[in-house]
Amino acid sequence: MEKKHIDRRVKQMEAEGVTFHYNVNVGVTLPFATLTDEHDAVLMTGGAEAPRDPGLPDTNLQGVHYAMPYLTQQNKRVGGEDVSKITPILAGGKHVVVIGGGDTASDCVGTAFRQGALSVTQLDIRPMAPEIENKLTVWPYWPTKFRTSSSQAEGAEREFQAATLGLEGRNGRLTGVKCVRVDEKRKPIPGTEFVLQADLCFLAIGFAGSLIEGMIAQSGAAVDKRANVIANERDYRTSVEKVFVAGDMRRGQSLVVWAIREGRQAAHAIDKHLMGETILPV
Ligand SMILES: Cc1cc2nc3c(=O)[nH]c(=O)nc-3n(C[C@H](O)[C@H](O)[C@H](O)COP(=O)(O)OP(=O)(O)OC[C@H]3O[C@@H](n4cnc5c(N)ncnc54)[C@H](O)[C@@H]3O)c2cc1C
Known part of the structure; x- marks a missing residue:
């Protein structure tokens, strides 16, 4: 995808109030605990790019x-x-x-x-x-x-x-x-x-799951035997308080449409968790 589309979306999201931090590798250059210490909810969406060993x-x-x-x-x-x-x-x-x-x-x-x-x-x-x-x-x-x-x-x-x-x-x-x-x-x-x-x-030949080392290991979130972080599709909560997960990191290497769906559903779940109710569509 041409980068101009991404640049445009980044500008739009910044205008909506999102702050992006670039070149941060959570669990390597930034301890995971910094995120949980400074925020009321953390959503992990790091994908599933551990390659399958042939x-x-x-x-x-x-x-x-x-x-x-x-x-x-x-x-x-x-x-x-x-x-x-x-x-x-x-x-x-x-x-x-x-x-x-x-x-x-x-x-x-x-x-x-x-x-x-x-x-x-x-x-x-x-x-x-x-x-x-x-x-x-x-x-x-x-x-x-x-x-x-x-x-x-x-x-x-x-x-x-x-x-x-x-x-x-x-x-x-x-x-x-x-x-x-x-x-x-x-x-x-x-x-x-x-x-x-x-x-x-x-x-x-495919992907073996999420990279455990770094972010997931430091988060302490439970993973299944396929190296996916465990959470259901209703509340997207991991086994760790106020830590959520969505996209490939939860369901394994999949498709863009699923990542979009999970992102929206997780936003709904987190808003509900923080505010007690939500008007965000599922
Ligand atoms: C080569 C390839 C081709 C594909 N082709 C298609 C296709 O044609 N059609 C289709 O529908 N799907 C395709 N997919 C699958 C699709 O890209 C994924 O299902 C989708 O992007 C998952 O979205 P996600 O947000 O969960 O994770 P990702 O899109 O993988 O995003 C994860 C992001 O988190 C970042 N990240 C990871 N760990 C950390 C960390 N510790 N700290 C900070 N950032 C971190 C990564 O850099 C990345 O930017 C393809 C995947 C691959 C790898």
């Missing part, structure tokens, strides 16, 4: 990266921010393999093309979905349909039912990604191994 050997090879450091640094670069202190990850003139089939993987595909990658191949462990959805599919199954994101449409090679066996390298640098075809139960099919040439590989 459990592969050799992820320390040069050229292998998790998706988020790659995407955030390019966002900064495009936005004209100072990236001089960040080690650049650039796909120009390189063969790129993206492991994962979701939105984050799609963003890596598009970014790599825009940077001038020679080729981009995306590995998806799921079977290729049908061109037309089967409307007769019933719960618990979902009528999936083959979709092509705008990033993939820029020329990505898409490999389906492909699992990653490992990463190959020479002199500490990535040279290839070793793959195997899998059956419908995601079991490797013997004899179907293949290697994709790769100078860069992005790991985008």
